[in-house]
Structure formats: C-alpha cells, structure tokens
Amino acid sequence: MEITVLAFGIAKDIFGGASVTVALADNATTADLKTSLEEKYPRLKHLASYMVAVNNEYAEDGGVITDRDEVAIIPPVSGG
Amino acid sequence: MEITVLAFGIAKDIFGGASVTVALADNATTADLKTSLEEKYPRLKHLASYMVAVNNEYAEDGGVITDRDEVAIIPPVSGG
C-alpha cells in the first residue's frame, strides 16, 4: 500500500517537501514505516528521535498503519 | 433526525451550554435549523445575524443538513 506521510519541522528539509509517499506492505507497523523512511532518508535516523503521529495520536512502534490513516512525522524543535 | 449544534460566543449563554440537540425533519435546510433554534431561543434572533457553519464551511440558508454533519453556531464577537 502507499502511505502519504506529512512532514513537520526539519523533516520538511529532509524529505524535500511537506509530504512524501512511501510504499509499505499491508499490515505494516510504525516501526516498519520508520525503517523504510530511515533507509530512504538517512538524515532522519541522525535526529536520534522523532515522533510519528497517526490520526493525531502518538504512534507506538508496534501499531499497525492502514492506508486510511493520516501519518505525520514530527521531529524535535529547539528554538525559543 | 436529531442534530447536535455546537455553540460559540454568546450562543453558549443563549443555549445554556456548549451544545444543544434539536429535532429536525429529514432534508431540513439551514433555514429550517435557524427557525427551529430561534423559536426555542428567541435571543438568538435578537442578534440580527449569526453564522451557521456546517462541516467547517459557511452554510447558506438553502443547504440541506444531515445527521452526519457537524453544525456550529458562531455569533459575532465585539471585543478587542
């Protein structure tokens, strides 16, 4: 299945846009999504941590993603 | 059908809460909703005008409302 992932903060720079599309196996989990994204965008892994939100809820690694879900990558932000 | 109407601003005072439920005929329009609300809450009519938003869109009088819609009453606000 194809998942559109919304990008926030520095993830916009890393993805080169406000969203990217990734191909995932059916029944893929949040962990699978992260692995796939980190392979394609190694800089994402370098952040050390970032939040995955599915339907405006913090997604644990084991949660299953479907193609009806809204998925967002929200990295930490340091400015003040 | 039963419609839950969300209240904003002075409509909260007029309805006595953040939402009210009104019974409407199937295929009722925004104008029907207004008539029904103004009968039950005459102070609403005294405002002279207020906005009805259906699914976060300004609702014209002729638009049909269904029970799957999110309906909000947004009166004018004067403060600054």
Added chain:
Amino acid sequence: MHPDLLRYSCQVALPGFGEASQQLLQNAKVLVVGAGGLGCPSAQYLAASGVGTVGIADFDTVSISNLHRQVLYNPSDVGQLKAEVACERLQKQNPGIKLVPHTAKITSGNVMQVIEGYDIVIDGTDNFDTRYLLNDAGVLAGKPIVYGAIYQYEGQVAVWNVLNKDGTCSPNYRDLFPQVDATQIPNCTEGGVIPTLAGIIGCMQANEVIKYITKAGEVLAGKVLVFDAQTMQSRIIKIGTTTKTNITALQKTADIPTITATEAKKGLANDTIELVDVRTDQERDEFDIGGMHFELDEVEDNLDEFEAGKSYVFYCSSGKRSGEAVKLLQQRLPGVKAYSLEGGLGSWNQD
C-alpha cells in the same frame, strides 16, 4: 552585514523570505485601529519585524481596568492617549521605523482620509460600529482589513477584502454578519476576556499582515479562524472565495450626545436629568450612583419607562454601553432626550 539587516537576520534566514521580503516590510505602511488588547501585541510585532510605517489609531486614554491585557501600558500612563503612548514605546523598540499616532475618533467623516496612506489595516477595535465602518471603508478604498475579535475565551481572525487573481475580492465582514444588534452582544467589560487570548489573536493578526506583505504563506482570505483558549482547539471555516455583498457608501456614524460628570451632577442637583444605569446586576451590586437600572440588553423591553420631553443620562463603566443605549433611544424614542455619561463611571469621581 549591514546593522539594519542584522536586526532582521533571523527572519531573513527563513525559507521564502530573504532580503527582498525585508525590503517589502520596510516599504509597507500598516494602520492598527484600536490600541487595546489586540492592537498592543499586533503593533509590537509589526514594529519588531521592521514594518516601515506603523500607524496607530485610538482616541481613548489608558485605563487601569484594561492593563490586564494591554501590555504596552504602565499604570503611570493612565489618562494619557493610548495612541501616543504606544507610538512612543514602539519608537524606542525600533528607532528604524516611522510611527504615526492618530488620536481623532474614527468616524464616517474621516475614515477614508485616515486609511488613505496605508496598504493594509488591522481591525483591533472593541465595538461593532467601528468594525463595520472600517470594513466598509476597506472595501471602498480597495484595502485588505485584518480582522480580530475576542470575547471571554474565544477569538476570531480573518483577512477581508483581498484582491483575487480574477479581479474579484474575497469576502468581508458583512458577508459573515450583515448587521448586528450591539445591545445584545456583551463586550469584554461585561463578559470578561482572558488576557492571553488577546495576545494570541493580536499576534495572529500581525502574522497575517507579515504574510500578506511578504507573500510568505497563505493568508486567511475567504476563511475565518475561530480559536478557543480553554481547549486550545481552533477551526478554520471556509466562507467562499468572493464577496457577495455590494458596499457602495459608508453608513453615517451615529452622533451620540454626551454629558460630562460635572454637567450631570449639576443636572441632578437641579432635578433636570434622570440617571439610567445600563451595567450588569453584578456591577450594580458593587457600586452605583443611583437612578434607574436596566442591563443594556433589557433597555429595549423597557422603553415605556422613558417619558417624552424628559432628559436621561445613561451610564456604564466606560461610556460604551451607555452610548449603545442612547443610540437605541434615538431610534425608538426620538422624543426623549438621551445622553451618555462621557468616560463612564471612571470620570464620576475625578470631576
């Protein structure tokens, strides 16, 4: 780097901004109408970001009961003209821009002239009359109005009258609310307002101005943002791309007869006037100076209490609600002489 540009380096570094955008801000002329809860924060950020000319229009003076949300003023400024104090403070904050105070009350007679020199206008007013007047003037003059309004924990933001690519204009205030009975809608004095809401909405207005001028991001044209500071939920309501109203002339500003506290005291001593309190029951309980009492939204139901030929002086805390009551009487009971106590109860003990 040029020292002027160093001040703005952290916004010039933004994607889609750059030195050209800073120059657009420097060339821009922005008018803030109402130097109150919304005008204070919006003017602060316009000045900080380097808008070249910031006009501030307000005829009112600093009042102690507004300091909880009007963060530009100190208690030592009470009684001074807000527009002048605001310009003085902001000039110190950014000596590189021009600040222009407008201290005359905005009326149908002067509004076109006041907004003439500006590119865009922030509506930070606290009453419907001036909101409609500004809106209509903006439409007639072809200038966008950045609207903001607050009540208790809720705020609204929108940008009216933006020129669309096809030559039409985006909706304006009258598309949303064709007319309003001002006596039915409480203002901040009656209903209260959380100060941080004024800050959030005022900053959002300045944000829309900066986006409009620099073309960085989409402005709230054809949309109204409604924000709730209790739940922090906000929703953006689509209201269409084109205005459906046809505004061809300004409505004449009502001329509200006022009376000073000294004159009113003399009238009371001579028994030639009668007082009418239009504040809330709660305000009345705490303190009053006598006379009849109807809350503003109840005046209409009690018109038979007023006798033709007699003179009545309406009062509230600031003169705003009593002014609305006088307008109502002018329309409904032209035979009755109605005055508003100038400056409200705040002026009663000063005279």
Added chain:
Amino acid sequence: MHPDLLRYSCQVALPGFGEASQQLLQNAKVLVVGAGGLGCPSAQYLAASGVGTVGIADFDTVSISNLHRQVLYNPSDVGQLKAEVACERLQKQNPGIKLVPHTAKITSGNVMQVIEGYDIVIDGTDNFDTRYLLNDAGVLAGKPIVYGAIYQYEGQVAVWNVLNKDGTCSPNYRDLFPQVDATQIPNCTEGGVIPTLAGIIGCMQANEVIKYITKAGEVLAGKVLVFDAQTMQSRIIKIGTTTKTNITALQKTADIPTITATEAKKGLANDTIELVDVRTDQERDEFDIGGMHFELDEVEDNLDEFEAGKSYVFYCSSGKRSGEAVKLLQQRLPGVKAYSLEGGLGSWNQD
C-alpha cells in the same frame, strides 16, 4: 472596587474565574526560563494578569539580531542582561507583583535550587540541553513544565508532568523525544523564525499557566499542540495520560571550554590555535574570520580533519553552534583540544 481588583476586573468577570481565581494568581510563583522570543511575550502576559511572583532566568545579554522577536528589549539595551532588563520593564508594567531575575546559567548543579521556590515553570529556552535539564528537574521536583518551541513557521506547545488524579504524572519531553542529536537540528539563527510565531506560542504558554493556576479550562497535559503560522492550521496530538519514562537523576551539564576573542586573536598571532567556522555556507559567504569551515551537521563526517594534541577554536554567530561542535569533539576526539568562541562572531570586533 479595590484598585488592585479594578486592574483585573475584565478577567475576574470571566465565567469560571472570579476573585478567588485572581487570588490564586496573586499567590502563584511562576518561573520563565529563557527571556527570548517565547519568554518575552509569556512573561508580559503573566505580569499583566497579576501572577504574584514571576521569576525570569536567562544568563544571556540583549543582542541586536534577536530584537525582531524579543519585544521587551530596545536597541539601547543591547549588551545588558536580558533577565534584568525584562524584570525592570515588567515591574513598571505591574508594580503590584514581585519580579525576580536569575542571571546565572542554568546547569545540573543549580537547576533544582532555582526552580525550588516556584509552582510551575515555563520552558522558553533555545537549546536542547536546557530543555532536557528543565524537563528532568521538573519531574524530579514534581513541578509541571509548560513547554514551547519554535522553528521557522512551526511551533509546539505542551504541559509536561501534571499530577493526575490517580497519583501518576502526565507525559514529559522524554516520552516524546527520548534524546536528540542537537547538531542535526537547526536553531532559529540558522533556519530562521517568523517573529509572530514566537508571540503566538509564548502567549499560548502563558495561557496554559493561567489555566493551570486558576483551573479555568483544560491544560495541554498528555497532548502536544503543533501550530503552523503559514496555514494557521493547528493540530493537537494525543500522547497518552501517563509518563512511561523513569527519570531518577539529572544528566550532568557538559562543561564547554570557551575562549574570548582577545585570547583567540593572541592564539592566532602565536600560531597556537586553528579556527573552525561551523556556520552555514550562506553565512560564510557573507563574512568570515578564516579557518576551516564545516557546517555544524557536517562536523561529525569530518573528524579526520582534526589532529590530536592541536587546539581548535570553533566559531559561529552566537557561540551556540560552536558549543555543540565542542561537545561533539569532546565525545569523539578526546585527544583534541576544542574551544568555543565566547559570544560568537558578535564579540570578535568588540574586543
């Protein structure tokens, strides 16, 4: 009405507020850490609303390049301690409250003592080290932290470590982001920030504090608000009701060796040090003082350029990014002597 209460009458009139809530604000002690883009507006509204004790912690001085979003300061304040200038301004704005400047840098050695006297802490800092330190100290001391962070056009707000009814605590920063590589995330100097975003997020932080103290409205506990100033869209992300992290001790603050501009110039003359610029290519193009050049996030890939036994002075515009580079070298190349240019390039021409 008592004059003190008159100042707050427009918020006391709010439903669910009243005089008892005003007394809660008067009794409250709130610490604002970071008197920058977020701390300026949040402290302004805390002071305006009558929070009885407002502490302001910042060791830094007013800098011209931050004035576009730090609205409490004037160019004439440049070089003065931000915490002191802020307290002085806010004391004039509200003489009825107590303002306490804290001008020592917050470290693992003093943070528990600094926050001890306060009920709730606003995190308005500009770096990850202090964010984690404050978060962990809040958890250890059982105090809520009102988090705010900004970058370009985006901001985040949340309230960490709120006591739940069942005795557990709401999530904290480490539940969201267990750790961060600070060299990979640009700050406001590099990536830029729109000043009005700082105003909006800072006012939201003060808003959460007022709601927490007065219990008027639900605070953002177990949630993070993400706001986009370009589209004005905001979303609230649920992160669960209870923290899953177990914080038992503070991480020791890194000790970053610094060197003054005078010392660095002497070292250059004697050929005992080498300069390393860690700014962006764009900043480098405009001006530089020589030496090697790697953008901060590229330092890690170029560690073989540094020789053991040699001394390197890293520089950027303010000293923040060069400090991160020094920390990286300390970890990865302990044999290399690394220093950060104190105050960044801003100090280079002053000495």
